[in-house]
Amino acid sequence: MTLPAFHPFLPFLIAAALALVTRGWLRSAILLAAPVIGFWQLLGAEVGTMTTYRIMDMQIVPYRVDDLSLMFGYLFHLGAFLAVLFALHVRDTMQQVSGILYAGSAVGAVFAGDFVTLFIFWEILGLSSAFLVWAARDERSLNAGIRYLLYQVLSGLLLMAGLIWHGYATGDLSFTAIGLQSPAAWLIFFAFGIKAGFPLLHNWITDAYPTSTATGTVFLCAFTTKVAVYALARGFPGAEPLIYIGAIMACYPIFFAVIENDLRRVLSYSMMNQLGFMVCGIGIGTTLAMNGAVAHAFNDVFFKGLLFMSMGAVLHMTGRTKASDLGGLYRSMPVTATLCIIGAMTISAFPLFSAFVSKSMIMAALLEEGRWVIWLAMLFASAGVLEHAGIKIPYFAFFAHDSGIRAKEAPLNMLVAMSLAAAVCLGIGFNPGLLYDILPFDVDYAPYDLTHVLTQLQLLAFAILGVVFLHRSGLYPAEIRATNIDAEWLWRKALPAVSRKVFATLQALSVWTGVIRKRLETEGAYVASRNSLQAALTRSWPTGSMVLWVGVFLALMLLAGLIGGAGR
C-alpha cells in the first residue's frame, strides 16, 4: 500500500504545527510519526517523478525524485527518526518544533529540482537550526547562535545572488550540474561550501555544535552539512578544486582535534575531517568516487550521530563534556560506553563497520585516478581520525583516570536511539549491499578483498601502537582547559582590533583637524552611535562587525547581479 503523493516536506511541517498546540506523549508521537509517514511514502516513490509549476515565467520544480535525491531522502528520514527518538524525553517547545522543521527542510532541499525551491529550504534550514543552538538558553549559546546564523545568512545570500545571476545568464533555474565556468556558479559553489564546512569557513561548526543542548547537537550534526554534500554532488561533480579543498578539510582539523578539550568540539572538528573525504570524492567525480562520497555521507549520519549521541548522553547525565572533567564512566554507563566504542570503531573505518565500506571507495578512486599525493594525505588523515575520534573520545569520557563522577546510565530512549544507530553501522559493515543497492550509480566494487582488509588493519593497528607509544613515553599531550584559536580569530579578534585602530586613528585625526571635529560634533546622531559603539567594543563587537560585513557583502552581491544582468 502506498500513500497518496504529497510533498515530503509536508509531514514535517504539519508535525511542527501540531507540536505547537500539543504537549506530552501526544506531541512525542506526532514528532515520531512525521519521518515514519514520510519514509512510507518514499518507499513507493518512483524514480523520474517531477512536479513542475510555472510561476512568473520561472520553471519551479518543488519535487524531483531521482536516485541521488531518493538516497538522501531515505537518509534524512532515518536520521530524523533517530534524532527525535534520542530527544523523546525533551519537553521544550522551541527545541522540538525547530528540530522537526529543520529535519523537514533538509528533506525539502534534497527533493528540490530548481534553485529557487532549494533556496527556500536552504533558508529554513539555516534559520530553524539556529533555534537549536539557542535552545541551551545560556549566554554562550546565544552568542554562538548569532554567529552561527550569520554564516548561514551569508551562505543564503551567496546562493540567492548566484541563482539570480545564473538564472539571468542561462535562462535556466533547474538544479543540475552547473560546473564552475561562470562567476555565478562560483557564488553558488561558495554558498554550498559554507554549509559544507570549507576550510576557513568552517568555524560555525566548531563554534555552535558544542554549545547546543545534548539533543540539539544530534539534530544539527545530521542535516546541514549533509545537505551541502548533496548539493555539491548535484551541482559540481568532478569539480577539480573540490579535491584539494577536501584534502585540506580532511587534514586541517585533525591537529586541532588532538588538543581540544571539549569532546563535542573534538567531534565537530572530526565532522569537518569526514566531510573532507566526501568533498574530495565529489571532486574526483568518477562513478566510484561519487558513490563513495554519498555512501560516506549516508554512513556519517549514523556513526557521527552515534558519537554525538553518546557525548550527549554523557552531558545529559553528568552535565559535562570536557575531557579534563570526565573519565572512568565505563563502570556507571557501560551501555553508552559500548555504543560509543562502536561509533568510534566505525569512524576509524575498521573492517566490518560501515565507514570501511564507503571510505575505501574514495581511497580506491584516488588510486585509480593516480592522485597518489592526495591519497597519501587522506591516508594520513585516516590515522588522525583514529586518534581523535577512535580513541580520544571513548578513552577520555569513559576510561582514562577516574573523575569521581558517579552517573547513572542514560535514559532508555537515548539508549534505543544509540543502539539503532550502532545497528546501522554494523549492518552496513557486515552487509554492504544494503547501502550499495541504493547508491545513485552502479556499483562494481568489493570492499572485502584481502588487500583492503589487510592494509587497513595494518594502518589502524600501528596507529594504535603509536598511541600506546605516546602514552607510555609520556609524550601524549595532557588535556588542558583552554581555548585554541582557529580561523575564527580573524573575525572575532583581528578584525575588531583593526577596526578599533582605524577608528582611533580617525578620532585622533579629527582632534587635529578642527573642521572634521566640528562636523562630528554637529552631527549628534553620529556621536551618539559612536559612543554606544565604543561601549560595545568589549563584548558584542565581533558580532556587530560581522553584521557590517554581511551588509557590505549584500551590496556587492546586488552589484554583481546587476553586472550579470547587464552582460546578457
Add this chain to the structure above:
Amino acid sequence: MATEQQGWADKPRNRQLVRRAIYLACVLLVVADFLVHRHISTGAERLPAFYALYGFVALVGVVMAAKGLRLLVKRDEEYYDR
C-alpha cells in the same frame, strides 16, 4: 581504593593484557604482509609493511605536530569573552 572496588579497566594487569594484544596484532599483521600478495597501485605501496609504517609515523606525527600547534594557538578558556 580500599573502600571502592577497582573496575576491570583500572587493573594494571588488564591494561597490560590489552597492550600485549595490540603488540601481538601488530606482529601478526606485519608477518602477514610478507605471506600475502597485496595489489599494488603506487610505488610507495611496494615498501614492505608500508601501511604499518605509515600508520605509526602519521599518528605520532599528528600528535607531536598538534603539541607544537598548541604553543601557537593556546589561550585561556575565557579568551573570546574579553
